[in-house]
Amino acid sequence: MTKRTLLIIIALLVVVDIVAAFWYLALRIENSGQSGDIFVRGETETAAQADTVIDSSLPDVFALGSDEAFFVSQEAAGTERGQLLSVKRVTNRWPQSINGSDSLVNIERELVRKAFSRSYGTLAEAVGSFLSEPQFNYGSGLAFSRVPQAANVPDRNRNVRHVLVYPYSTSFQLLVMEIDHYGYSGDGWSKRTAYVVYDRVRQRVIDRDNMLIPGQETALLAVLNKKIAHINQTQHLDLLSASQVPAEVCPKRTGMVFEFQEGDIAPSSKGVIDVFIDYAALKPYLTDAFRTIVNNNGGYWEYKALRPGDVAPAE
Numbered sequence: 001m002t003k004r005t006l007l008i009i010i011a012l013l014v015v016v017d018i019v020a021a022f023w024y025l026a027l028r029i030e031n032s033g034q035s036g037d038i039f040v041r042g043e044t045e046t047a048a049q050a051d052t053v054i055d056s057s058l059p060d061v062f063a064l065g066s067d068e069a070f071f072v073s074q075e076a077a078g079t080e081r082g083q084l085l086s087v088k089r090v091t092n093r094w095p096q097s098i099n100g101s102d103s104l105v106n107i108e109r110e111l112v113r114k115a116f117s118r119s120y121g122t123l124a125e126a127v128g129s130f131l132s133e134p135q136f137n138y139g140s141g142l143a144f145s146r147v148p149q150a151a152n153v154p155d156r157n158r159n160v161r162h163v164l165v166y167p168y169s170t171s172f173q174l175l176v177m178e179i180d181h182y183g184y185s186g187d188g189w190s191k192r193t194a195y196v197v198y199d200r201v202r203q204r205v206i207d208r209d210n211m212l213i214p215g216q217e218t219a220l221l222a223v224l225n226k227k228i229a230h231i232n233q234t235q236h237l238d239l240l241s242a243s244q245v246p247a248e249v250c251p252k253r254t255g256m257v258f259e260f261q262e263g264d265i266a267p268s269s270k271g272v273i274d275v276f277i278d279y280a281a282l283k284p285y286l287t288d289a290f291r292t293i294v295n296n297n298g299g300y301w302e303y304k305a306l307r308p309g310d311v312a313p314a315e
Contacts, residue, residue: 058100060175062093062167067127071134071144072151085153086134086144090115090127091306092165098175099200107177107198110205114194115165115179136161136183160184164306168250171300173200173293176250182308192261193272195250199293208249211256211290212282220245220285224258227275228265239273240265251290253300255279 071086094111095104112126113119120126134144136159161183168178175198183190197206212220225241232239248259260266260273279286279294286294 058097060098060167060170061096063096064093066091067131069131069134070147070150072147072153073142073144075142077142077157082157083151083153084142084144085151085158086136087150087158087160087162088131088134088136089160089162089308090130090165091162091308091310092123093167093303093306094123094165095167095175095177098198098203101203103203106203106205107175107196110196111165111177111179114196115163115181130163156186158184158186162308164308166306167303168195168305169252169300169302171253171297173297174198174251175200178250178305180306188269190262190268191272193259194248195259197251201293206290208245208247211249211251211287212245212285213287216285217245223277223281223285224275227277227281231275238266242275251294251297252276253297256282 066089068087068089071088073084073086076082077084095107096102098104098107108123109119112123116126116130120129134146135142161181164178164180164182166178168176170176177196177198179194179196181192181194197211198204199206221242221244224245228239228241231237242260242265246258246260246264248261250257250259255276255278258275258277260275262268262271264273266273283291
């Protein structure tokens with residue numbers, strides 16, 4: 001092998017190494033989400049912790065569950081209505097481990113609280129209590145009997161309540177769980193939605209006040225109503241101006257969803273209304289801790305949502 005050939009080979013190897021290094025860095029940037037930083041990020045302890053989470057992340061594990069109960073009134077609710085059928089269902093994809101950890105007391109407690117409107121020791125206790133109460137959306141005082149399957153009762157005489165709990169989105173920094181409450185009282189379906197946001201780095205639940213600086217209601221309302229006006233103009237809707245900032249918010253990769261419940265800014269028939277605001281517009285109102293989370297929140301993707309009837313059979 002001549003000296004010239006050897007030099008050419010060495011030069012080619014150097015070029016290959018350089019290309020490989022740039023390729024690795026490009027993939028690293030893409031996978032860590034740092035190429036899309038919403039804000040300028042400084043070197044912080046949280047950022048270092050986030051890198052550790054990225055390097056050692058493990059898949060989350062969820063358990064799929066479904067429970068239901070049927071109750072029929074022991075007497076007619078009236079000559080026009082006949083007997084009433086009361087249906088209660090719980091469908092969930094419940095977290096068993098997050099990033100390899102099964103220490104989930106904080107998120108479990110908040111999921112149970114928002115799903116069932118009161119505190120219970122465990123999910124099993126919450127579900128058991130929920131399914132043991134047959135009567136809702138009706139104040140007649142009728143007695144109900146539990147039956148093994150749905151009785152042959154007309155739809156207009158049915159009361160249905162369905163609670164769904166499932167993961168909405170995941171990322172290096174956050175796991176967001178969605179809770180949907182569906183109800184049917186013979187006149188149509190209703191829905192309420194709530195979110196539980198879990199900080200993977202600190203292993204704690206964060207609420208709206210952890211993400212948005214408290215005391216900024218007036219300024220935030222101005223931002224929201226500007227977006228609502230834009231939606232009305234571009235999508236030819238007739239949404240009302242918001243009178244208060246929604247309690248339920250859902251962080252996404254590039255912005256935040258503000259969840260307006262049925263009847264808040266539109267007729268109930270329009271359902272739940274999501275208003276999405278970019279983080280750039282929310283920057284003055286984000287807490288410092290949440291701004292850091294946003295800047296390190298790569299690896300974002302969304303799960304397929306649960307819907308009524310996905311697991312439990314239809315009545």
